[in-house]
Amino acid sequence: GDSVTQMEGPVTLSEEAFLTINCTYTATGYPSLFWYVQYPGEGLQLLLKATKADDKGSNKGFEATYRKETTSFHLEKGSVQVSDSAVYFCALSGTGGFKTIFGAGTRLFVKA
Amino acid sequence: DGGITQSPKYLFRKEGQNVTLSCEQNLNHDAMYWYRQDPGQGLRLIYYSQIVNDFQKGDIAEGYSVSREKKESFPLTVTSAQKNPTAFYLCASSIVGQANEKLFFGSGTQLSVL
Numbered sequence: 001g002d003s004v005t006q007m008e009g010p011v012t013l014s015e016e017a018f019l020t021i022n023c024t025y026t027a028t029g030y031p032s033l034f035w036y037v038q039y040p041g042e043g044l045q046l047l048l049k050a051t052k053a054d055d056k057g058s059n060k061g062f063e064a065t066y067r068k069e070t071t072s073f074h075l076e077k078g079s080v081q082v083s084d085s086a087v088y089f090c091a092l093s094g095t096g097g098f099k100t101i102f103g104a105g106t107r108l109f110v111k112a
Numbered sequence: 113d114g115g116i117t118q119s120p121k122y123l124f125r126k127e128g129q130n131v132t133l134s135c136e137q138n139l140n141h142d143a144m145y146w147y148r149q150d151p152g153q154g155l156r157l158i159y160y161s162q163i164v165n166d167f168q169k170g171d172i173a174e175g176y177s178v179s180r181e182k183k184e185s186f187p188l189t190v191t192s193a194q195k196n197p198t199a200f201y202l203c204a205s206s207i208v209g210q211a212n213e214k215l216f217f218g219s220g221t222q223l224s225v226l
Contacts, residue, residue, distance in 0.1 A: 044155075044215070
């Protein structure tokens with residue numbers, strides 16, 4: 001079945017460091033890909049999405065490019081801030097019905 | 113402000129007890145969902161509903177029940193048959209429940225067993 005695999009956390013970075021969180025997927029068909037973010041004690045909120053190959057999603061300095069050849073959707077940010085500390089979930093949908101499939105999440109800690 | 117409201121934020125269940133988690137949305141969304149989140153794991157779908165008076169089981173429906181009597185409400189009951197109920201429960205909605213839609217989430221309910 002369809003699945004999403006993310007790099008394990010936690011990831012600990014200093015402020016202004018470069019961030020990469022790896023995400024790969026297995027899916028039949030052509031899914032849409034998402035990154036959601038969860039701040040402590042809260043629900044998830046959409047960070048960015050891409051709906052077809054080579055699309056780049058971007059928001060708040062975060063970017064991810066839909067790479068069909070490598071089945072990847074890695075999240076990047078050039079300079080992280082303490083306020084970026086959260087759990088980041090990669091997800092896909094649109095391959096079978098409307099169900100969204102989530103990765104296990106990657107916790108990010110950013111130190112001042 | 114439109115959004116999804118979950119209550120209570122914290123809930124404790126005694127052995128053999130059924131408990132109900134509330135989820136209300138004022139986004140006028142047709143589709144609603146319940147997810148369970150365990151530490152270090154992704155979200156797993158419990159139940160979903162695309163229209164009033166209709167709902168379907170997700171991947172881990174055993175020990176749970178839902179109703180959808182109103183468009184804006186989708187309560188989840190954790191029954192005594194659910195032997196490991198301790199988790200963070202998230203309610204979500206989407207506009208019409210079609211593929212590729214983004215999900216809107218509530219702030220969650222943490223359920224613990226006494």
